[in-house]
Amino acid sequence: MSLSNGRHLVVTSTLGRTVGHGALAGAVAGGLGAAAQYWLVEPSIRAAIAIEEAGAAASEAGDHSHAAADQATGHSHAADVLVSRGEQVIFGMVTVLLVGILIGIAFALVHRFLGSRLPGRTAAGSAMALAGLGFVAFTLAPAIAVPANPPAAGDPATVDLRTLTYLGTIVCCAALTALVTGLARAKDLASESRAAAATAVGIVGTAVLIWALPDAADPVPTNVPTDLVWQFRVGSLTQIGLMWLVLGAAFAYLLPGRGPSRPSSAPADVRRPAMPGVPGQ
Amino acid sequence: MTQSTTAVASGKIATTALSIALVAFALLSVLFLLQENGLLLSPEAANYLHEATHDARHALGVPCH
Ligand SMILES: [Zn+2]
Numbered sequence: 001m002s003l004s005n006g007r008h009l010v011v012t013s014t015l016g017r018t019v020g021h022g023a024l025a026g027a028v029a030g031g032l033g034a035a036a037q038y039w040l041v042e043p044s045i046r047a048a049i050a051i052e053e054a055g056a057a058a059s060e061a062g063d064h065s066h067a068a069a070d071q072a073t074g075h076s077h078a079a080d081v082l083v084s085r086g087e088q089v090i091f092g093m094v095t096v097l098l099v100g101i102l103i104g105i106a107f108a109l110v111h112r113f114l115g116s117r118l119p120g121r122t123a124a125g126s127a128m129a130l131a132g133l134g135f136v137a138f139t140l141a142p143a144i145a146v147p148a149n150p151p152a153a154g155d156p157a158t159v160d161l162r163t164l165t166y167l168g169t170i171v172c173c174a175a176l177t178a179l180v181t182g183l184a185r186a187k188d189l190a191s192e193s194r195a196a197a198a199t200a201v202g203i204v205g206t207a208v209l210i211w212a213l214p215d216a217a218d219p220v221p222t223n224v225p226t227d228l229v230w231q232f233r234v235g236s237l238t239q240i241g242l243m244w245l246v247l248g249a250a251f252a253y254l255l256p257g258r259g260p261s262r263p264s265s266a267p268a269d270v271r272r273p274a275m276p277g278v279p280g281q
Numbered sequence: 282m283t284q285s286t287t288a289v290a291s292g293k294i295a296t297t298a299l300s301i302a303l304v305a306f307a308l309l310s311v312l313f314l315l316q317e318n319g320l321l322l323s324p325e326a327a328n329y330l331h332e333a334t335h336d337a338r339h340a341l342g343v344p345c346h
Binding site: 015019037041042045082083087088089091092093095096098099102103105106109110112113139142143146147148149150151153154155156159162163165166232235236237239240 | 296297299300310311314315316329332334335336337338339340341342343344
């Protein structure tokens with residue numbers, strides 16, 4: 001009955017709705033991402049595994065200690081009976097769906113709380129802008145620092161450095177993206193100095209990151225055709241780019257005032273002020 | 282009036298904290314799905330998860346091998 005309680009309920013139910021919309025948009029993005037993975041990336045993975053198995057067979061025939069070392073890493077696909085290839089394809093697509101849902105939830109909450117601090121004049125526009133920024137910080141930047149590799153083209157010895165570089169790139173680039181976006185929209189700067197400051201920080205920040213991040217990418221092994229690696233990287237980037245695009249678009253579609261089943265409710269970030277003259281409890 | 286404002290404010294803070302926790306949880310779950318290396322699961326379970334999510338890890342550009 002109390003006003004504060006009522007408002008509190010409104011806030012929490014919108015949070016639940018935000019999470020729900022994020023999960024739904026993420027599921028759509030993850031579903032399409034899984035389809036893209038099946039059509040665009042799996043062919044290169046299949047070809048890479050064939051090369052890997054041929055290499056393992058050859059080294060087993062020639063050098064016994066080498067094959068034993070391969071087995072010890074527990075990463076040999078040739079000797080893999082734990083999960084069959086068919087299951088790996090299916091579980092891989094399920095994983096993409098789950099990752100889509102989880103990223104969708106995080107995306108929706110970040111969009112809700114950054115609100116008008118994001119670029120874009122409408123909530124739908126800012127959803128698309130956030131998806132674009134997410135693609136740059138979480139996909140493009142790490143893909144440049146540590147390009148994606150098909151199964152045959154990685155060196156197990158460097159995986160720790162590559163993982164640290166990958167995660168470090170995401171953290172640094174997300175911070176830089178937030179800084180540049182914040183500067184571009186800083187209210188206490190004139191619009192020309194805003195643009196100049198954002199551009200300068202963006203360029204200097206990118207240069208510093210390129211200089212500071214370790215060169216962790218593995219050289220492509222000689223037995224793996226560069227065409228295959230290229231095809232894999234383009235397929236992988238297309239898949240993830242598609243996922244960001246669909247996530248932004250689906251979430252924008254679900255926003256209040258856009259969805260099909262939306263009664264005349266005010267947008268979440270417009271709170272009606274307390275009515276004057278009505279005493280509190 | 283003061284009381285209800287405080288209630289709204291604390292509700293807002295709770296919502297913000299819950300949201301931050303949810304974002305952290307979602308991102309950590311992604312990391313867990315794609316990076317689990319035996320820290321939280323038994324070696325067999327970790328190995329199974331690793332092999333089951335292997336195609337997605339490579340396709341999503343997460344370092345592996
Ligand atoms: Zn791998």
